[in-house]
Amino acid sequence: MTPPWDSSFELVLRPLLRSLPADTVLLPQQDLAAVGLDSMATVELLLQLESTYAVEIPDSLLLPSTFATPASLWQAVQTLRTEQQA
Numbered sequence: 001m002t003p004p005w006d007s008s009f010e011l012v013l014r015p016l017l018r019s020l021p022a023d024t025v026l027l028p029q030q031d032l033a034a035v036g037l038d039s040m041a042t043v044e045l046l047l048q049l050e051s052t053y054a055v056e057i058p059d060s061l062l063l064p065s066t067f068a069t070p071a072s073l074w075q076a077v078q079t080l081r082t083e084q085q086a
Contacts, residue, residue, distance in 0.1 A: 004028055005074040012048045013070065016041040028071035042067055049073075055080040 003010065003026065010026060018036035020026065037045070045067070046057055057080065066076050 004071065008052055009049075009070075009074055009077070012052055013045065013073070016045050026070055028074075029069050032067060032069060032073070037067065049077055053077055053081055055084050 014020070014022075014026060016037055017026070017032065018041075020030075020035040046062075049055070050057055055077065057076070061076050061080075065072060067073055
């Protein structure tokens with residue numbers, strides 16, 4: 001199964017998921033909180049995503065639902081990339 005995100009996304013995200021074994025596939029609907037994404041890791045993730053993808057994540061997206069799953073987070077990043085490149 002090919003993930004819906006690019007390799008950079010997983011390289012940024014996976015180290016912050018301390019409860020997800022390295023040999024476990026990260027699924028689009030994985031509950032990120034359940035695999036270790038806490039509030040401190042979320043802040044670090046936010047900064048790394050902004051740097052990696054040259055986007056600014058607005059306050060309106062700083063919601064639990066945005067950071068709930070890899071799929072919801074990737075969708076937010078993709079939307080921002082499209083909007084901010086236009």
